[in-house]
Amino acid sequence: MIRVDDQEVQWFEGMTVTDLLKQIGYEGSCAVVRINETHVSRPTFDQTLVPDGAQVYLIPMIAGG
Amino acid sequence: MLTPLHQQAIASMSYEKPDLVHGYAGQTLKVDLTDRSFEIKPVTREMKDTFTGGKGFDLWLLWNAVTGETAWNDPENAVCISSGPMGGTPIYPGSGKSIVTTISPLTGSVMDSNVGGYFGPYLKFSGFDALEIVGKSAGNTVLYIDGESGNIQLLDMNDLPEESYGLSEALTEHFGGPDRKKISVVSAGPGARHTYFGCLNFSYYDGRRKQTRNKQAGRGGIGTVFEDKGLKGLVVKCTSFSVDTNNPADKDALKTCAKAHTRNIRELDPKQNEMAKGGTTFITMIMNDHDLLPTHNFRYGQHPQAKNLAADVFRRLFDPGFDGCWYGCSVACAHGVKGFVPTTGPYRGQQVFVDGPEYETIAGVGSNLGIFDPYTVLEINFYCDAYGIDTISFGTATAFAMDCYDSKLIGKEQTGGLDLSFGNRWSALTLLHQMAAGEGFGVVLGKGIRKMKEFFSREYGADAALMQDIGMESKGLEFSEYISKESLAQQGGYGLALKGPQHDEAWLIFLDQVHNLMPTFEQKSENLHWFPMIRTWFGLCGLCKLPWNDIVPADNDQTEEPAKVMGHMKLYAEYFSSVTGRQVTPDDLVVMSEKVYNFQRLFNLKMGFGRRTQDRIPYRAMGPATVLEYESRQKRYDQDLRDKYGLDVTGLTTSEKIAALREKREEQYEKLTDAVYARRGWTSDGIPTLATVKRLGIDYPEVVELLAAHGVRE
Numbered sequence: 171m172i173r174v175d176d177q178e179v180q181w182f183e184g185m186t187v188t189d190l191l192k193q194i195g196y197e198g199s200c201a202v203v204r205i206n207e208t209h210v211s212r213p214t215f216d217q218t219l220v221p222d223g224a225q226v227y228l229i230p231m232i233a234g235g
Numbered sequence: 236m237l238t239p240l241h242q243q244a245i246a247s248m249s250y251e252k253p254d255l256v257h258g259y260a261g262q263t264l265k266v267d268l269t270d271r272s273f274e275i276k277p278v279t280r281e282m283k284d285t286f287t288g289g290k291g292f293d294l295w296l297l298w299n300a301v302t303g304e305t306a307w308n309d310p311e312n313a314v315c316i317s318s319g320p321m322g323g324t325p326i327y328p329g330s331g332k333s334i335v336t337t338i339s340p341l342t343g344s345v346m347d348s349n350v351g352g353y354f355g356p357y358l359k360f361s362g363f364d365a366l367e368i369v370g371k372s373a374g375n376t377v378l379y380i381d382g383e384s385g386n387i388q389l390l391d392m393n394d395l396p397e398e399s400y401g402l403s404e405a406l407t408e409h410f411g412g413p414d415r416k417k418i419s420v421v422s423a424g425p426g427a428r429h430t431y432f433g434c435l436n437f438s439y440y441d442g443r444r445k446q447t448r449n450k451q452a453g454r455g456g457i458g459t460v461f462e463d464k465g466l467k468g469l470v471v472k473c474t475s476f477s478v479d480t481n482n483p484a485d486k487d488a489l490k491t492c493a494k495a496h497t498r499n500i501r502e503l504d505p506k507q508n509e510m511a512k513g514g515t516t517f518i519t520m521i522m523n524d525h526d527l528l529p530t531h532n533f534r535y536g537q538h539p540q541a542k543n544l545a546a547d548v549f550r551r552l553f554d555p556g557f558d559g560c561w562y563g564c565s566v567a568c569a570h571g572v573k574g575f576v577p578t579t580g581p582y583r584g585q586q587v588f589v590d591g592p593e594y595e596t597i598a599g600v601g602s603n604l605g606i607f608d609p610y611t612v613l614e615i616n617f618y619c620d621a622y623g624i625d626t627i628s629f630g631t632a633t634a635f636a637m638d639c640y641d642s643k644l645i646g647k648e649q650t651g652g653l654d655l656s657f658g659n660r661w662s663a664l665t666l667l668h669q670m671a672a673g674e675g676f677g678v679v680l681g682k683g684i685r686k687m688k689e690f691f692s693r694e695y696g697a698d699a700a701l702m703q704d705i706g707m708e709s710k711g712l713e714f715s716e717y718i719s720k721e722s723l724a725q726q727g728g729y730g731l732a733l734k735g736p737q738h739d740e741a742w743l744i745f746l747d748q749v750h751n752l753m754p755t756f757e758q759k760s761e762n763l764h765w766f767p768m769i770r771t772w773f774g775l776c777g778l779c780k781l782p783w784n785d786i787v788p789a790d791n792d793q794t795e796e797p798a799k800v801m802g803h804m805k806l807y808a809e810y811f812s813s814v815t816g817r818q819v820t821p822d823d824l825v826v827m828s829e830k831v832y833n834f835q836r837l838f839n840l841k842m843g844f845g846r847r848t849q850d851r852i853p854y855r856a857m858g859p860a861t862v863l864e865y866e867s868r869q870k871r872y873d874q875d876l877r878d879k880y881g882l883d884v885t886g887l888t889t890s891e892k893i894a895a896l897r898e899k900r901e902e903q904y905e906k907l908t909d910a911v912y913a914r915r916g917w918t919s920d921g922i923p924t925l926a927t928v929k930r931l932g933i934d935y936p937e938v939v940e941l942l943a944a945h946g947v948r949e
């Protein structure tokens with residue numbers, strides 16, 4: 171099980187960020203997520219595994235700088 | 236305990252400290268260093284209505300101080316510092332900023348820089364909405380504004396430390412005694428004296444760590460002007476203050492909006508970018524992953540070793556704790572590293588505290604120089620601050636020199652024997668120490684990219700066209716640290732910015748390139764209109780821009796225009812209304828900025844700039860300038876030529892493809908420029924029309940004359 175923002179989501183072995191976003195219907199609308207303390211960006215969603223028990227945050231928008 | 240300092244008063248004046256009314260002290264202070272005089276001038280109703288405060292007041296004072304012929308080192312050039320009507324509110328996040336303006340040694344025109352630390356609010360609470368310093372002193376001069384007793388003094392203090400850290404520590408102790416929290420110091424340093432990109436350090440006393448901390452007004456050489464005036468420091472002493480000190484028009488309403496914004500930040504920062512733990516360091520890897528992190532003088536946007544400079548590395552190094560640069564800022568992003576031991580220079584082997592690094596410094600003095608060692612980034616960060624040097628200009632100018640070295644435009648004969656290969660951290664540090672000492676190749680580099688280009692071409696016959704393409708400056712100011720090649724909106728954000736290519740005016744790269752929120756020309760130009768206006772507004776009010784859109788409300792995605800973060804804009808309108816008593820809507824904030832923004836554009840025109848030709852950017856900011864760059868992302872560029880411009884690339888050499896892409900991208904930039912000028916109400920040469928200045932109420936006779944002199948009569 172993992173948490174995405176405030177919701178629990180079923181985890182499976184080998185789950186990538188792309189899989190996760192597909193599962194929760196967020197595919198394509200999120201450019202950056204944070205897994206625990208690490209930011210992960212869209213270009214690496216396919217290769218980044220989500221560990222079991224992770225807290226994932228969908229970063230709404232990177233607008234500052 | 237530091238050694239006691241000696242001071243000799245050279246001029247002094249007592250003044251009656253006014254009570255603040257709705258965020259304004261109602262007066263400004265002018266100090267003339269040449270004739271050692273002080274003048275207190277009233278803030279008029281018209282000043283408030285037209286210029287609001289902060290940068291607006293600074294610009295008005297500066298406009299009246301200089302002529303179109305004034306050079307940065309003329310005595311009449313002024314260094315202006317102000318807060319803003321909401322500045323100093325200790326309960327609303329990000330309300331302690333100062334804004335500084337002057338005529339810049341790098342650009343020859345108006346420069347503004349926004350900075351934390353306590354000086355601006357303390358100045359206002361001591362009775363002055365803005366401070367204007369003109370003239371020159373013999374050196375070693377300290378201006379002391381004692382807001383407690385209502386006294387202003389010019390002092391000769393000749394045994395002060397040279398470096399900024401030592402200076403702010405010594406002056407804080409000297410004037411603060413046991414009450415160091417009441418003191419804020421502004422100082423530069425020896426690097427500011429010997430370069431054109433000197434910064435100013437604004438201090439605040441960190442009671443928890445029992446030490447002075449510094450924030451930097453970095454851009455455009457304001458520290459250089461400060462040093463040229465013979466100033467060692469500005470010191471203000473402030474009495475205790477509270478939310479009542481600004482005498483807000485509606486304290487209950489102020490508390491309500493302050494609470495709402497604070498709650499948003501407290502709840503959402505932990506779920507978003509955790510700036511309270513890592514500042515802006517999270518940006519590094521996001522930029523790297525999107526091919527936007529400058530490496531090797533903006534050639535590329537990505538590097539396998541970038542992870543050495545990632546947020547987790549700096550978060551481990553940061554001294555933990557709540558680090559706001561003004562009271563009540565729940566973003567608390569002003570982190571620092573305790574117990575760092577430099578390996579070079581005068582502090583070698585000693586433990587020091589490093590204020591930072593922030594993203595711009597990491598990218599500027601790290602990845603863009605091919606340096607992926609966090610400790611070198613810390614050391615350069617520390618010495619830039621200590622010497623009074625802007626980390627961004629230092630990084631971008633050094634990257635240019637390294638690129639020239641790599642491209643064999645210069646060699647060891649020109650660099651005084653220094654190996655300027657990318658990644659050579661010892662050379663980067665040596666250059667920095669040379670700037671402080673005023674010797675060696677560091678002095679050449681310290682004049683900035685524009686001057687280096689002229690010098691290398693004139694003295695060494697270096698290829699001027701190539702340097703024009705790869706020298707990352709516009710208007711004379713070095714670029715800040717983002718790769719804008721694939722974002723036309725960001726190219727405009729850099730090129731059309733008033734003071735030069737600094738992202739604080741329009742940071743659209745992610746909204747454009749990654750979120751794809753502005754696919755059409757019209758949308759890009761619309762964004763290049765409103766984004767700078769919102770950003771400008773913070774500088775008018777004494778506010779930090781970060782709490783606006785670095786943390787966004789949870790439902791922001793569902794709003795009509797997520798990029799504007801309307802949830803926060805509404806709070807800001809309520810904030811302004813509650814302090815000043817002027818009831819405003821978010822749209823009114825944009826109009827307030829438009830007045831000042833257009834006035835600054837006209838100020839550029841007065842200084843001989845402010846036209847289309849000054850809004851151009853080097854080609855490397857638009858696309859691949861060299862074969863190496865093109866071939867490193869060949870698939871992307873080939874596809875662009877094929878799909879976007881319908882060009883069959885089969886059989887073309889890389890050079891031919893570079894030329895074809897360049898033609899298209901330059902054309903796009905010109906079209907964007909046309910669209911933005913039209914949206915802003917400017918002529919096709921980038922000058923505000925008479926109708927625009929009339930609409931904004933800035934049609935002063937001098938402005939109308941200036942327009943007429945440039946053929947603008949309607």
Ligand code: SF4
Pocket residue numbers: 328329330331351558559560561564565566567568569779780781782
């Ligand atoms: S957000 Fe950061 S920089 Fe801005 S006022 Fe707060 S602590 Fe200072």
